[in-house]
Amino acid sequence: MIRVLLADDQNLVRAGFRSILDGEDDIEVVGEAGDGAAAVRAARSLRPDVVLMDVRMPHLDGLAATKEIIESLLDVRVVILTTFDLDEYVYGALRAGASGFLVKDTEPEELLHGVRVVARGDALLAPSVTRRLIAEFAGRVERPAPSPRLASLTEREREVTTLVAAGLSNDEIAARLVLSPATAKTHVSRIMTKLDVRDRAQLVVLAYESAMVTPRWLG
Numbered sequence: 001m002i003r004v005l006l007a008d009d010q011n012l013v014r015a016g017f018r019s020i021l022d023g024e025d026d027i028e029v030v031g032e033a034g035d036g037a038a039a040v041r042a043a044r045s046l047r048p049d050v051v052l053m054d055v056r057m058p059h060l061d062g063l064a065a066t067k068e069i070i071e072s073l074l075d076v077r078v079v080i081l082t083t084f085d086l087d088e089y090v091y092g093a094l095r096a097g098a099s100g101f102l103v104k105d106t107e108p109e110e111l112l113h114g115v116r117v118v119a120r121g122d123a124l125l126a127p128s129v130t131r132r133l134i135a136e137f138a139g140r141v142e143r144p145a146p147s148p149r150l151a152s153l154t155e156r157e158r159e160v161t162t163l164v165a166a167g168l169s170n171d172e173i174a175a176r177l178v179l180s181p182a183t184a185k186t187h188v189s190r191i192m193t194k195l196d197v198r199d200r201a202q203l204v205v206l207a208y209e210s211a212m213v214t215p216r217w218l219g
Helices: 011-021 036-046 062-072 090-096 108-119 127-138 148-152 155-165 170-177 181-195 200-209
Strands: 002-007 027-033 050-054 077-082 100-103
Touching (some): 002 036, 036 050, 050 062, 090 200, 170 181
């Protein structure tokens, strides 16, 4: 059973998500929060698998709440909910530890798919989100210093990491490198273990912050 916490300051939004999620046999909404501070308290008390987190909330915004939750509850995954353009939030949310994004008016099927994807440890990184992340780094003047954490990666693993940073799925990576999907998945899992990152979202952030990939490389 996937345990979900809903964090949004609008009652109607929470009710809408609850009605969709509670209709599934493998998903249970274990709690709700109307502001960021309440979301942190509820997460610590209820220990959900997934938190659906609004960005703009009173008392503590969604990004700050996400950071607090991730720092104290390593097994909890946070998905950022939004109704507006993500440009100013993408990097901050991923840096805070979010595993991905969902638009509030997403179709029910996409919501359910997103919750299940994040619950199993993957990330929700749509191409639009990846493009915004690329744009964020394209606008930076200073080039970040390479990270010594990447020295342990093989040439193939570095290649796979670059493709993950470009937003490719395991199946797309397999097709690009002429591998089986299972082999591509194994590479990604091994990379995350070596670099001690919790999911693909954090791997993408590390790849950019360490200068392993840059926007011009991704064309």
